[in-house]
């Protein structure tokens with residue numbers, strides 16, 4: 119078919135590694151399996167790596183070259199503007215925490231309560247304005263405008279979720295950035311769920327920073343990215359004051375590096391950075407095919423589940439483009455029982471719970487309530503979608519095939 123072997127012949131999208139071929143993976147929102155191209159990049163690095171930025175030997179030079187090429191690839195992936203920098207972090211949580219650490223004194227932060235806890239909690243509580251969970255796109259925009267109008271002058275940062283980890287809804291990023299800019303506020307995009315599915319262009323989106331994780335981007339655990347404006351980052355104390363972050367240590371003071379090195383103290387996760395870059399390159403090459411594949415599967419999944427009596431689909435903004443998530447509840451069934459039945463009886467992986475977004479779940483699922491999240495991606499195909507829809511229908515109509523008891527460890531058959 120002329121496709122490289124890292125692209126599946128039947129679907130035309132990049133292939134990922136499966137441990138069990140019959141397994142229907144609807145848990146991409148939590149962590150994605152490795153792309154074949156990523157696993158190959160990891161293997162290549164593992165065979166010959168040396169110290170990064172710390173040696174003159176061959177392996178050290180090669181690895182340093184790969185590490186800095188990875189940074190350039192990631193800069194390209196996010197459409198970095200001149201003056202932007204890419205800092206490698208541990209994950210999105212760490213990237214947002216790094217930005218929180220770098221905020222100028224007295225910066226006021228604005229975040230919707232629908233945000234993932236990683237985007238809601240790292241900011242100083244007494245300088246954070248929490249906007250309620252909105253009910254529509256227009257409502258989200260209005261809440262921001264009103265809060266900014268009421269706030270005093272000074273440095274301000276608006277935290278925008280690219281795609282909601284509970285509903286998969288893509289937020290109106292450019293519209294929100296436009297409002298923020300009217301008030302001179304800066305913006306950061308939590309792209310943990312957005313980056314795997316939607317092209318990021320910092321220039322077009324107008325956000326000042328973007329944060330995302332490798333393990334949701336078909337790359338391994340342990341590496342993430344904060345990319346964007348360098349001024350606040352260069353003016354802040356190093357995030358990890360250590361080797362690599364210093365240019366000269368004196369008896370009574372230390373001179374710190376500028377640029378990414380300032381916040382990347384210690385030996386970096388070179389394998390993480392290189393594999394994120396491999397994932398970025400693959401996703402960039404295949405964006406259009408991946409988007410079409412996921413949109414088609416999402417439409418089929420959503421319509422299939424919506425047609426089942428007693429199934430309710432969770433929405434916040436409603437009627438927005440979606441990254442491939444359907445979160446739902448089944449009347450009369452504990453969500454954790456539903457996910458256990460799906461795993462045991464049909465080899466389907468979903469996630470149940472409150473998705474590190476407690477205030478969102480309180481607002482749209484119910485006070486203290488849980489739901490079931492099906493999040494699709496490159497490991498999902500049409501048969502998986504049909505299997506999930508049929509399994510939920512069977513559960514609603516006939517109950518579980520096995521008999522389940524609830525113990526401290528959860529449900530068991």
Ligand code: PMP
Pocket residue numbers: 147148209210211212234236237279281282283308310311331333474
């Ligand atoms: N933001 C969003 C929207 C997420 O979905 C997640 C992960 N569930 C995070 C932030 C945090 O990502 P990580 O756990 O990789 O730090």
